[in-house]
Amino acid sequence: MNQIVTPATPQHAPMTQFPVAGNILQVGGQPLTDIARQVRQHHGQRPFYVYDREVMNRQVQALREQLPAGIHLHYAMKANPMPEVVSHLAAQTDGLDVASHGELAIALGTGIDPASISFAGPGKSSADLRAAIEAGVIINMESSGELQRITELALQMGIRPKVAVRVNPDFELKTSGMKMSGGPKPFGVDAEQVPAMLQDIHQRELDFMGFHIFCGSQNLKSDAIIDAQNKTFALARQLADAAPMPLRWLNIGGGLGIPYFPGEQRLALGAIGENLQSLLEHYSDITCDSEVVMELGRYLVAEAGLYVCEVIDVKSSRGETFVVTNGGLHHHLAASGNFGQVIRKNYPVCVANRMTSDSMETVSVVGPLCTPLDILASKMTLPKVQPGDLIALYQSGAYGFSASPQNFLGHPEAIELVV
The missing domain is CATH 2.40.37.10 (Lyase, Ornithine Decarboxylase; Chain A, domain 1)
Structure with missing residues (x-):
C-alpha cells in the first residue's frame, strides 16, 4: 500500500x-x-x-562588501520617493535616478551634485527636459524625438546638456518579476537603432556620456542576473565601438530582487560580485575611464x-x-x-x-x-x-x-x- x-x-x-x-x-x-x-x-x-534607516544602511553595506569597488551605487527613487528616505540614501550611495520632474526636485533638494543624478522615462515633457537641462543632470534619452526636443531646448537655453542613450537590448533578464527589455518596448532605443542615433548626437551640441541598459527587476536568480550582465557589457562595448566619442558613463541597471512570497529565498550576491569584477577587467577598454553604475531601488529600501x-x-x-x-x-x-x-x-x-x-x-x-x-x-x-x-x-x-x-x-x- x-x-x-x-x-x-x-x-x-x-x-x-x-x-x-x-x-x-x-x-x-x-x-x-x-x-x-x-x-x-x-x-x-x-x-x-x-x-528603518539602519536596515537601509545594512543593505548598502552588504552591496559595498560584495560588489567591486568600481561599481557606483545609485538609488532609483521610484521605489520610495519619500524625501527623508531619499535624503538618507543620497548620503549612503553614489547618486540618484529619477523618473519625473517631481522626483528631480526631491533629488536636487538633497544637495548632491546634479551630475550624479540621471533622469529616465519614455514620456518626458518639455517642462521635464527644460528642468533637467537647467539642473545639469544626465538625461537618458528614449527616442529620436526626445533627442530633437533636447537639442532645440539646449539651443534656446544656451546650455550643453549631459545626455545618455537608454538602450532597449534584444535580450531580457530571464525569470525577472518585471521585464523591461527584449522585443518591442516603450522604453529606450532599440539596440540596432543606437549606432545611427550616436552619429546624430555627434552632430549636435550635446555632451554625450554613455548608455543606460536596463533589462528587468525583482530577480532572485544569480545565474539569470549574471547572464544579463554579461550580455549588457558585451552590448555596451559593441555600441561604444560605434560611438564617435568616448564612453564616460554606463548604467547597467539593477534587477536584484528580495524575497516576498513563500518559497523565495534571499539573493546570494557573492557570485554576482565576482562576475562583475571579471567584467570590469575584461572590458577595461570601456570601463577604466567610465563611471559604471548599478541602479537599485527595491533592493535598498523594501x-x-x-x-x-x-x-x-x-x-x-x-x-x-x-x-x-x-x-x-x-x-x-x-x-x-x-x-x-x-x-x-x-x-x-x-x-x-x-x-x-x-x-x-x-x-x-x-x-x-x-x-x-x-x-x-x-x-x-x-x-x-x-x-x-x-x-x-x-x-x-x-x-x-x-x-x-x-x-x-x-x-x-x-x-x-x-x-
Missing part, C-alpha cells in the same frame, strides 16, 4: 531585519507599539509606513519598511475567520495582489504586538473597502487576533505608499515616518 505524502507548505524567508523584544516587534530601537501610539497621538487612528494597520473587528463567515483592519489595498496595492501578480500570494505578515503565542489560528486579513480585492493576507496562521492588535506587513519599503490609490473610497491616507 503506497503511502500518501502531503508536500510541506512553502514558508516565507525568515524576516530577521527587525528584532523582537518582549514579544513585540522592534523598529529603529523602539517597540512598534510605541511608534503606533505616537502616530495615533498626532494623526489619529491611521495606518502607517515606518522605514526590507527596511513595514506597513502597519490596526484590527477593527474579527468576524466568522461560514467557517472562515476574517480580521478586518483599517488598512488595505488603498494604502498597499502591491500586498493586495493588484500590482502585477497573476496569482495572489501573501507578503510576510505578523501580529506585531504579539509575535508568538500558544494560541494560533488561520485567518484572512482584510481592509475596510467595499471590494473583495481588499485582501492583505489570505488564510495565514497567526497568533489569535483581537481588536486593537497591530498587523504588520514586512517588505513594504518599496512600491507601497506612492504606488497605491490613496484616495480610493475616501479613507484617510496612510502616514509615513522614518526612524
